[in-house]
Structure formats: C-alpha cells, structure tokens
Amino acid sequence: MAFVPAQGYYPLYNPTIPCRSPIYGGLRPGMAIYITGKVSKHSNSFAVNMGCGQYDGTDIALHFNPRFEGRDTVVFNTFQSGSWGGEERRNDGIPLRRGTPFEMAILVTPVSYQINVNGILFYEYRHRIPMERVQCVHVAGDVKIQSITTVGGGAPMGGPAYPPGGEMILPAYPSMNLPVMGAPIYNPPVPYYANIPGGVSPKRTFIVKGFIPQGGQSFHINFKSSRTNDIALHFNVRLNENAVVRNSFLGGGWGHEERSAPFNPFLAGQYFDISIRTGNGRYKVYVNGQQFCEYAHRFPNVQMIDTLEIGGNIVLSLVQI
Structure with missing residues (x-):
C-alpha cells in the first residue's frame, strides 16, 4: 500500500x-x-x-x-x-x-x-x-x-496540471487561491470542526498535521454524518494506553475496536503528519509517510459522511480536506 x-x-x-x-x-x-x-x-x-x-x-x-x-x-x-x-x-x-x-x-x-x-x-x-x-x-x-x-x-514534470480550487487561511493574509483538492487551514483551534463539501468520496485524501505536547494523553479524529450523528471512523490515539483505536459509533452504540498496528508513531513532544485516504471499501491511513492501517467501511453511505471533528491534547498545524 x-x-x-x-x-x-x-x-x-x-x-x-x-x-x-x-x-x-x-x-x-x-x-x-x-x-x-x-x-x-x-x-x-x-x-x-x-x-x-x-x-x-x-x-x-x-x-x-x-x-x-x-x-x-x-x-x-x-x-x-x-x-x-x-x-x-x-x-x-x-x-x-x-x-x-x-x-x-x-x-x-x-x-x-x-x-x-x-x-x-x-x-x-x-x-x-x-x-x-x-x-x-x-x-x-x-x-x-x-x-x-x-x-x-x-x-x-510530466504529471497532471491541477486546476485552481480551494483557499488557504493564513494569518494576516487571507483568501489566497491554491491549486489543491480542498482547503488547507493553517493553525486552526482545537477542538476543530469542519464540513466536508459533497461528503466523503473514493480517492479523497484528508491531511492532519500537528504536535502532541508533553503530558498529552490522547486525541481523536472523527468522520461523522451530521444527519444521523453516526461516527463512520473514530481514529483515537491513546498515549496512556500506547494504542491507536479505530472504531465506529452507529445506531447509538460503539462497535468492535480495532487496535492492531505494525508500529506506534505517536509520542508526546513530537510532530505528526496523518493522511487518511478514502477507498471504495476502506480507509487507508498513513502516518509520517508510512502505511499505518486500513479500516473497512462500516457506514455504507459514505456520501452522508459530511463532518470532520478533531479534538484532544494536540496543537494543530494544518488541516486539509
């Protein structure tokens, strides 16, 4: 992968x-x-x-x-x-x-x-x-x-030329067009909430860059449906358990947790770079450029997943949706 x-x-x-x-x-x-x-x-x-x-x-x-x-x-x-x-x-x-x-x-x-x-x-x-x-x-x-x-x-060179689209929000210099797939937001506050225009679709990538301060215990990234309040993907880094938990909250209850991973790249006092790519049947998660895990869709109508939530003990540098 x-x-x-x-x-x-x-x-x-x-x-x-x-x-x-x-x-x-x-x-x-x-x-x-x-x-x-x-x-x-x-x-x-x-x-x-x-x-x-x-x-x-x-x-x-x-x-x-x-x-x-x-x-x-x-x-x-x-x-x-x-x-x-x-x-x-x-x-x-x-x-x-x-x-x-x-x-x-x-x-x-x-x-x-x-x-x-x-x-x-x-x-x-x-x-x-x-x-x-x-x-x-x-x-x-x-x-x-x-x-x-x-x-x-x-x-x-030799690759596709991407059309203009999206904006980067920068301090003292707003509304600048970028030829990117979405809208990079610089240094947003935590907790962070954003609408996903058009909902989740295959081959779409979401970027989260940030820093875990000393003493930080956990943070999470949620892909939600505002219509049903279901959480299609709950990506939860728990430093106090040395684990990264993946799960879904559907119909008012949590499902089976997935915790297995080849390594744990998250440490207090370090920066991280998460890329979450949505496939036809699964999410593919990369951390600092390395394959981390896959998570099969449990919420079948992915177009209804229209909200991104990020919270916990982190400082965000950039979010791109």
Whole structure:
C-alpha cells in the first residue's frame, strides 16, 4: 500500500542532511513550506535555503540561518550573482533551542515570506528575488529533519496540471487561491470542526498535521454524518494506553475496536503528519509517510459522511480536506 500524497501536497520524510526538496512549478502567493525537525543537541547552526536551482552556487532567495554560538541569533539573507546581500538578524525571543523539536512554516505572499516557528509569526522577509525562480528547499547543518512539505505546489514534470480550487487561511493574509483538492487551514483551534463539501468520496485524501505536547494523553479524529450523528471512523490515539483505536459509533452504540498496528508513531513532544485516504471499501491511513492501517467501511453511505471533528491534547498545524 504505497503512500499517495494529496494533490498540491508534496512531502519528503526523514531526508539525509544535507538535502534538497524540489518545488515543482516554482513558488506563487498562497503556497507554504512546512518543515518539522529537531535541532541537534550540540548544534552550532543550520540553514534552510529557498534555492533557485538544485546545485551548489545557485542563487538563494531566502537564507534562514539559526546560529547557537554565543547569543542565539537567526540570520536572514539572499545570495545572488555570486554574492551575499545585506544581512537581517533577529536575536530576541528565538523559539529554536538545541535538542528541541520545531516546526517552521514559510508562507509565501506577493511581497514577502512570512516565517512562522512553532505556530507563531517570527519574521517577515521581503522578496529580493522573484519567487517564481525558486525551485527547491535546501536544508544543511546540525539538524534532523522529520519532514519537508510543499503545500499548494504544482504538478511534477510530466504529471497532471491541477486546476485552481480551494483557499488557504493564513494569518494576516487571507483568501489566497491554491491549486489543491480542498482547503488547507493553517493553525486552526482545537477542538476543530469542519464540513466536508459533497461528503466523503473514493480517492479523497484528508491531511492532519500537528504536535502532541508533553503530558498529552490522547486525541481523536472523527468522520461523522451530521444527519444521523453516526461516527463512520473514530481514529483515537491513546498515549496512556500506547494504542491507536479505530472504531465506529452507529445506531447509538460503539462497535468492535480495532487496535492492531505494525508500529506506534505517536509520542508526546513530537510532530505528526496523518493522511487518511478514502477507498471504495476502506480507509487507508498513513502516518509520517508510512502505511499505518486500513479500516473497512462500516457506514455504507459514505456520501452522508459530511463532518470532520478533531479534538484532544494536540496543537494543530494544518488541516486539509
């Protein structure tokens, strides 16, 4: 059961550092790059570069460079025509620490990159190079990367061109069209409720990205029918039981629990990336790009499943339906 990413959602998991993750079709307003990882315990520095080519010496539209020697500092810059430009620095209230996990979101607007770290706007860097020239994300240095994900990207070369559709809701920059299958929502509150337009259909993918804080005990994802109040799929991560429970609530009662899984990828203090793909007879669940489980439909009329609920001890980074 190979991992099939959603349209407009291109993840790279657990790359060897240094690494380059391509951005197909170049950048445009409304796109975002999500990077989750952990700063090495003895890190001196690392860098995230928005490169204009996939080779050394290429122009770099955005250089994001945390430095942990002396006073912690993040340096921002652009490398163009063989030379670095004027540095921009921030050394107050840096949310990056040695030995700690982080999530970085680079949100692309017409005039700048909005750089969020751990869900908080950290810096805005104005474009010095046209965003359309950016071809890849390059990560190097003393850092371990869990995932690099392009949201709203174009199709791979030779692949289908996806038509415009959906919107990404971003802080201070709303209503930007994205060529994706649904509507990515950035940093939504928990509990989270959303309507599924048209109901669940085969070959549709739902994305949930988030973080389990220390002390978190459980969280759940429910696919429900608002008409009957049935829960077609209850996906319940229970850290206190070291289990991931799948079940359905039909006709006023819970069915038989399913708990078997090849591994448990959920830990407190870590980020996660869940993709739930609806097949003709089952749900296919992937966690951090790896096959996790399948769950056969118990609620036969899947078009009546029109509500997504997420609750529990988590911080959500992105939901795409």
